[in-house]
Amino acid sequence: MPELPEVETVVRGLKKTIIGKKIINVTVLDHRPLKNITAQKFKKFLQDQQVESVERFGKYIHIIFKSNKCIVSHLRMTGKYVYFPGTKLDEETKKHIRVIFHFSDKTLLLFKDLRIFGTIVTYDKDCLIEEKNKIGVEPLSKEFTAEHLLEQAKNRKLAVKQFLLDQKVVAGLGNIYVCEALFHAKINPEIAANKLTLEQANILIKKIQSVLKLAIKNNGTSVSDFRNVDDKSGTFQNMLKVYQKEGQLCSICKKGTILRIKQGQRSTFYCPVCQIKQI
DNA sequence: CTTAACGCCTGAAGGC
DNA sequence: TGCCTTCAGGCGTTAA
DSSP, X not given: OOOHHHHHHHHHHHHHHHTTOBEEXXXXXXXXTBSSSOHHHXXXXXXXXXXXEEEEETXXXXXXXXXXXXXXXXXXXXXXXXXXXXXXXXXXXXTTEEEEEEETTSOEEEEEESSOOOEEEEEEGGGHHHHHTTSOBOTTXXXXXXXHHHHHHTTOOSBHHHHHHOTTTBSSXXXXXXXXXXXXXXXXXXSBGGGOOHHHHHHHHHHHHHHHHHXXXXXXXXXXXXXXXXXXXXXXXXXXXXXXXXXXXOTTTSSOBOEEEEETXXXXXXXXXXXXXXX
16 A cells, blocks of 8 residues: 555655664565565675665655665555564564664664565666666656656546556555545546546646645555655645545535545545536 | 556455 | 455456
8 A cells, every 4th residue: 555655755764763873684484575676685685784775766666775775665555664672572563573683783674564465676777777667657756747647648548537547647646545535636537548638638648746745745655555765654644635535525625425436446536516527 | 659457465345 | 153255455467
């Protein structure tokens, strides 16, 4: 579930806690998150590596070391990084730990993941540009314009909801923020992407950006169990208007009841009054 | 080229 | 109470 605001929250947490730290050991409790390397080679790869920076690209987390090495993680549904300054792990903290990074100051970074969808991939720094080019523009950057969005949508007949979930179109949106942004933009989630007007595209971009910014300010959304590296919850769940609100009266128009439909195996939430289909 | 479906996973929740 | 089924959903892969 972590989307751009949650990943940004985690990256900010990691910047505060692990920059400058040196890895002296790695414990791999489950090899499945490691996608391009064996547990043994992963340990060797990270031996004595000192963290130089932590960056977010779309929903990806890059931990870059002072050598030319780097690891890229994706949290998918239930992945999390937890910074643990102590040494004695309590039972709750121990749950679902897949990889433990041991730093020279005896603190730990835990990679936890209940469902093991999350990934860790090793890279040399030079290969990163190529990886970044595989995903679309950052929604909070200047390149994310109505013209860009319409160009991407030109030959796309699928629903605008599904179109916006495509990470090659725009990087970092997931189910929650697409539903919320479409609601604020008053766009029906079922209209075809190539039917978007310039006016709609402009509003959509503004709403995507304002929703993401507000969510980042609130340290993300903690539905299910998202947590920052210090185990604190986000608060944007208190500001959701449609996501998981089916059956409730729309808080904006006070007329529509929030509906839940399936689009490509995923739930979409919207207000049929605010987001009425234009003819 | 685009689009749709499936598999990966586990624990919570719902049905009977 | 307890067992079985369903659901959550990002993304890579495969097929159409």
